[in-house]
Amino acid sequence: MEKNPFKGSKILLVEDEETLAIGLQYNLSDEGFIVDLAKDGKEALKFLESNVYDLIILDLMLPYLDGFEVAERVRSRLLQMPILMLTARTAIEDRIKGLQLGADDYLTKPFHLQELLLRVKGMLKRKMWYKTSTEILSVFRFGKNVVNFENLNCTSGSKKFVLTPHEAMLLKYLIERKGKIVSRKELLENVWQISSEIETRTIDIFISRLRKYFEPDHNSPVYIKSIRSAGYSFNDEKEK
Amino acid sequence: MKKSHSLFYIILAFIFAQIAWMGLLGLWIYWYVSNNIIFEQVGDKLSPQIMIDSPNVFVFVGGIILIASIAVAFFFFFRNLTVQMKLTNLYDNFIANVTHELKSPLSSIQLYLETLETKEVLPEKRKEFLEMMMRDSNRLKKLIDSILEISRLEQKGISYNYHIYQADEIIGRLIKESIEQFRIPPSAVKIEGRAMCACVIDKDAMQIVLDNLTDNAIKYSAKQVEISLKLSSNQKRWMIEFADRGIGLEPKNHKKIFHKFQRITSKNIPNVKGTGLGLYWVKEIIKLHGGKISVQSEGINQGTCFKIELPIYQTSKKYYIKSLLRQTAKNQKLLEKN
Structure with missing residues (x-):
């Protein structure tokens, strides 16, 4: 078996389905992760108050507080906490809502064990990559926008807001490849660290969010441009 | 979002249509009354030699009745549509x-x-x-x-399997099975009272009733479940009171919970599993037994009590109960033949 470089990482598993939770806990522990299990939204928040985690796996249909509310509360306090939503809901509206509330990834039930483990490792890898690359590029300015990659605080003119870790990672990846065309496949594989065969819509949702934040008019973007049939390209030099 | 918008437009269209009908009715009455006055006061003076009938009362009244009928029909159509929309909504939740x-x-x-x-x-x-x-x-x-x-x-494709049992003996047996199935400690279930009478029930269907009630008691108890089962009887009926100490139920939901696909969503509910079919199924089974079911709860965190009333054999609903037994015997004969 491939050695897990993230052995010892702490994961909070929030799942109310007992049998599924036990199976997941077994597999994650077997991979070397330390897993705490919360059976509902309230318990999840209690665990988060008293422990530090590297990642949260979050079911959506939970008693007391649903997964959306938990994600929202987690995101308001722990900006860089990777959240993987795990749910039976497949509607695109749920997926968009989950991603908008700060989830970094979304996996629908029933899922393949290997895919789940790959996504978990991918998210932990991204977290680490983000941490190291932030040390090199901490504040970036383009147009009227200023992005602080350390605390994720941004300003766009007089507007102030905070990016989610995933939004920041995507923006950083595009900035680091300024002027070059970056395909959706490349973004999925390097930023999301998942197979591009799974989905590409997630990328589009995140790009549209970044445009709303930073573009003067998000319908005709200046900085993050779509290159037809190729992907996206970041450019902060004014067109002549 | 789209559904609430379309409901808004339907309500708007309904109000507009009602105003239009009423307006037309008003205009009609105004037209009739003013014409009548002209005929009576002026017509006679201007051309006394011409015999003109005043506007036809029959046409006038008939017209009003027709318009009123259209308005009523429209109202029923609207009511039906909103019920259908509610059902579609519930069905979506069910899916x-x-x-x-x-x-x-x-x-x-x-x-x-x-x-x-x-x-x-x-x-x-x-x-x-x-x-x-x-x-x-x-x-x-x-x-x-x-x-x-x-x-x-x-679809009324019920497989009849009704037999005569001693009420408290069969209920004792069935609840024991539910306890085992849901792995509840036997001490968590108390049975009080007796119903010393004969009854006609479908054992499997009644097991479904008790299973569903037990499952609900577990799902809606924040702590360890506690169930109390009280049996009693009067001259015509025997009763099962199935009570738990769970999160209780608001009075506005007492009837709702027996509706098909209906689920109560609240942040106090410790469990989110379910399809909204369980209690509807229970109610239908009890109805088929010639009985009725109701729920009582003092409110949130006050527990819930389901009261089931069933007919005593050869005392109440004699004809209906006999038909159930007849149908069972007929089915058994058919089975033996095959």
Whole structure:
């Protein structure tokens, strides 16, 4: 078996389905992760108050507080906490809502064990990559926008807001490849660290969010441009 | 979002149409009255030699009746439409709930199968995983059975299997099975009172009733479940009072919970599983037994009590109960023949 470089990482598993939770806990522990299990939204928040985690796996249909509310509360306090939503809901509206509330990834039930483990490792890898690359590029300015990659605080003119870790990672990846065309496949594989065969819509949702934040008019973007049939390209030099 | 918008437009169209009908009615009356005055006051003076009938009262009244009927019909059409929209909404929720109820055990089974296939699992863990898979496949079976049974029940394709039993003896037996099935400690269930009478019931259907009530008591108890079962009887009927100490129920939901697809969503509810079919099924089964079911609860965190009333054999609903027994005998003969 491939050695897990993230052995010892702490994961909070929030799942109310007992049998599924036990199976997941077994597999994650077997991979070397330390897993705490919360059976509902309230318990999840209690665990988060008293422990530090590297990642949260979050079911959506939970008693007391649903997964959306938990994600929202987690995101308001722990900006860089990777959240993987795990749910039976497949509607695109749920997926968009989950991603908008700060989830970094979304996996629908029933899922393949290997895919789940790959996504978990991918998210932990991204977290680490983000941490190291932030040390090199901490504040970036383009147009009227200023992005602080350390605390994720941004300003766009007089507007102030905070990016989610995933939004920041995507923006950083595009900035680091300024002027070059970056395909959706490349973004999925390097930023999301998942197979591009799974989905590409997630990328589009995140790009549209970044445009709303930073573009003067998000319908005709200046900085993050779509290159037809190729992907996206970041450019902060004014067109002549 | 779209649905609430379309409902808004329907309400707007309904109000507009009603105003239009009323306006037309008003204009009609105005036209009739003013014409009548002209005929009476002026017509006579201007051309006394011409015999003109005043406007026809029959046409006037007939017209009013027709317009009023259209308005009433329109009102019923609107009411029906809103009921249909509510049902569609409930049905959508049902689909979402069933999807969740199907996918959750399926994911769990898939997870254990993949674990067993890809990892070396210790024998005792292996046994535990197989038990988990059995639990999930039973859950799937139950869900599928309930959907199929309810559909059969609604199409009146009921398989009659009614027999005569001693009321408190059969209930004691059935509740024992529910306790075992849901793995509740026997001390958590108390049976009080007696119903020393004969009754006619379908044992399997009554088991479904008690299973559903027990399942609900477990689901809606924030702590360890406590159930008390009180049996009693009067001259014509015998009663089962099935009470728990769970999260209770607001009075506005007392009737709602027996509606098809209906689920109460609240942040106080410690469990989100369910399809909204269980209590509807219970109510239909009790109805088929010639009885009725109601719920009582003092409110949130005050527990819930389901009261089931059933006819005593040869004392109440004699003709109906005999028809159930006749139908059972007929079915058995058919089975023996085949």
